[in-house]
Amino acid sequence: xxxxxxxxxxxxxxxxxxxxxxxxxxxxxxxxxxxxxxxxxxxxxxxxxxxxxxxxxxxxxxxxxxxxxxxxxxxxxxxxxxxxxxxxxxxxxxxxxxxxxxxxxxxxxxxxxxxxxxxxxxxxxxxxxxxxxxxxxxxxxxxxxxxxxxxxxxxxxxxxxxxxxxxxxxxxxxxxxxxxxxxxxxxxxxxxxxxxxxxxxxxxxxxxxxxxxxxxxxxxxxxxxxxxxxxxxxxxxxxxxxxxxxxxxxxxxxxxxxxxxxxxxxxxxxxxxxxxxxxxxxxx
Amino acid sequence: xxxxxxxxxxxxxxxxxxxxxxxxxxxxxxxxxxxxxxxxxxxxxxxxxxxxxxxxxxxxxxxxxxxxxxxxxxxxxxxxxxxxxxxxxxxxxxxxxxxxxxxxxxxxxxxxxxxxxxxxxxxxxxxxxxxxxxxxxxxxxxxxxxxxxxxxxxxxxxxxxxxxxxxxxxxxxxxxxxxxxxxxxxxxxxxxxxxxxxxxxxxxxxxxxxxxxxxxxxxxxxxxxxxxxxxxxx
Numbered sequence: 001x002x003x004x005x006x007x008x009x010x011x012x013x014x015x016x017x018x019x020x021x022x023x024x025x026x027x028x029x030x031x032x033x034x035x036x037x038x039x040x041x042x043x044x045x046x047x048x049x050x051x052x053x054x055x056x057x058x059x060x061x062x063x064x065x066x067x068x069x070x071x072x073x074x075x076x077x078x079x080x081x082x083x084x085x086x087x088x089x090x091x092x093x094x095x096x097x098x099x100x101x102x103x104x105x106x107x108x109x110x111x112x113x114x115x116x117x118x119x120x121x122x123x124x125x126x127x128x129x130x131x132x133x134x135x136x137x138x139x140x141x142x143x144x145x146x147x148x149x150x151x152x153x154x155x156x157x158x159x160x161x162x163x164x165x166x167x168x169x170x171x172x173x174x175x176x177x178x179x180x181x182x183x184x185x186x187x188x189x190x191x192x193x194x195x196x197x198x199x200x201x202x203x204x205x206x207x208x209x210x211x212x213x214x215x216x217x218x219x220x221x222x223x224x225x226x227x228x229x230x231x232x233x234x235x236x237x238x239x240x241x242x243x244x245x246x247x248x249x250x251x252x253x254x255x256x257x258x259x260x261x262x263x264x265x266x267x268x269x270x271x272x273x274x275x276x277x278x279x280x281x282x283x284x
Numbered sequence: 285x286x287x288x289x290x291x292x293x294x295x296x297x298x299x300x301x302x303x304x305x306x307x308x309x310x311x312x313x314x315x316x317x318x319x320x321x322x323x324x325x326x327x328x329x330x331x332x333x334x335x336x337x338x339x340x341x342x343x344x345x346x347x348x349x350x351x352x353x354x355x356x357x358x359x360x361x362x363x364x365x366x367x368x369x370x371x372x373x374x375x376x377x378x379x380x381x382x383x384x385x386x387x388x389x390x391x392x393x394x395x396x397x398x399x400x401x402x403x404x405x406x407x408x409x410x411x412x413x414x415x416x417x418x419x420x421x422x423x424x425x426x427x428x429x430x431x432x433x434x435x436x437x438x439x440x441x442x443x444x445x446x447x448x449x450x451x452x453x454x455x456x457x458x459x460x461x462x463x464x465x466x467x468x469x470x471x472x473x474x475x476x477x478x479x480x481x482x483x484x485x486x487x488x489x490x491x492x493x494x495x496x497x498x499x500x501x502x503x504x505x506x507x508x509x510x511x512x513x514x515x516x517x518x
Contacts, residue, residue, distance in 0.1 A: 162391060165383050169372040176370040178354035179332060179363070181387035181435065 007134045012251025014140040017147035018205050020243035023227045025198030031234035032191040039104035041221030047073040047203025048212035056122045070200035077196020111214035119211035143205035232280020285310040291340030293330040300326035302494040313471040315481045315488035323494040324474040328443045332364035333357040363437035367444045369428040373417025380416045384434030401430040422453035442473040478515040
């Protein structure tokens with residue numbers, strides 16, 4: 001087998017980790033609250049700026065800056081829910097889409113105003129490692145490992161705790177859940193905080209690999225949405241698997257053709273699959 | 285234990301209960317019978333907080349619970365087995381039981397309560413890992429009752445527990461109710477199956493078009509001419 005192809009496949013696998021993590025966050029919010037956060041990738045952008053300012057400008061230690069980003073974006077998730085989602089929870093879905101879409105432009109414009117359109121890098125250069133002639137970036141490897149740990153922690157939380165069980169149950173019967181002593185509003189807040197925390201964690205991992213600028217959300221936001229829909233919107237396991245499929249198409253397509261064409265391929269496959277399996281590739 | 289005084293309730297413009305008064309004493313099993321659309325389900329829902337009362341008083345052991353949201357009323361010790369069971373179909377049987385023990389007071393006793401429910405319904409233990417939606421009708425009813433018992437209630441509300449079940453399973457469900465009674469729980473049960481329910485309750489009320497029309501001990505009602513004619517086809 002071609003060693004460069006293998007390298008591309010491994011890098012695709014590593015890319016999938018962060019995408020899968022963000023997909024989990026978006027799917028969790030959709031699955032529980034039944035609202036699509038169009039601006040989800042822009043919460044990641046906010047988290048990347050938090051890491052940049054705290055670490056590169058204010059000189060905080062990196063782990064502390066990371067923790068602050070996770071907590072900060074979790075809080076931002078709660079604020080988004082309270083200010084934007086909660087008042088329109090029973091409105092038509094199109095209104096909810098427009099509202100969170102409006103948030104996207106607000107965040108991007110606000111970031112441009114505050115930080116200009118400069119590309120900023122936190123300036124951490126992690127080494128490239130070589131194993132048997134295959135080159136991998138250490139930051140991607142780290143991102144992959146952390147994303148898997150994050151996903152496992154989320155899984156255990158949802159499976160083993162009372163609140164996690166309520167989060168899994170609520171979408172199946174929003175009325176009866178109250179008879180169990182579960183306050184729906186509280187579950188929505190916890191879910192928004194977890195969704196935000198996952199965006200914040202994704203931001204830390206992406207800040208190690210990419211420059212931050214106000215429109216960084218546009219580069220992977222559509223990708224995350226495509227992965228979510230491909231896996232079946234709200235289906236966490238489906239989204240997780242779809243993240244790995246799409247990443248492989250992009251990585252291997254990029255190897256054979258070019259990165260640009262590989263995105264064309266991925267989105268073409270997406271459109272075709274939407275006709276063939278509109279409910280997503282994985283059954284519930 | 286539970287007392288309703290002149291309770292009126294309904295949905296938006298549709299009124300379903302008109303000044304209903306009712307009492308359930310501790311340790312009693314009380315039935316509410318009546319035809320479809322009489323307001324029986326609304327009565328259950330207004331007690332458990334799923335429907336708001338327009339007027340009237342609801343007290344549990346002398347404390348008013350009217351106007352409290354459903355998730356608070358569970359904490360007062362009332363568990364509601366809803367009409368059509370309403371399990372969480374994609375959660376496992378055990379997860380359905382776990383969510384029944386969501387309130388802090390119940391979480392502390394989760395293990396012993398689960399053992400008790402499994403002892404009452406051994407089939408649930410066999411199927412504990414299975415999605416609740418794949419259970420048979422009778423097993424789903426057991427799971428729904430088990431889920432309600434997990435909150436360690438003092439008062440159990442049961443809404444049409446025999447509805448939609450095969451005759452043989454209906455028999456099992458009424459046997460279940462006898463067993464729950466025997467455990468000393470206070471039960472308020474709403475049923476269309478008049479003949480059967482009068483065999484398991486101490487007293488019953490007849491609800492028609494949103495008002496209590498008759499009440500009495502189960503023996504009195506079984507011998508009541510009107511009930512025999514209109515509800516037992518005798």
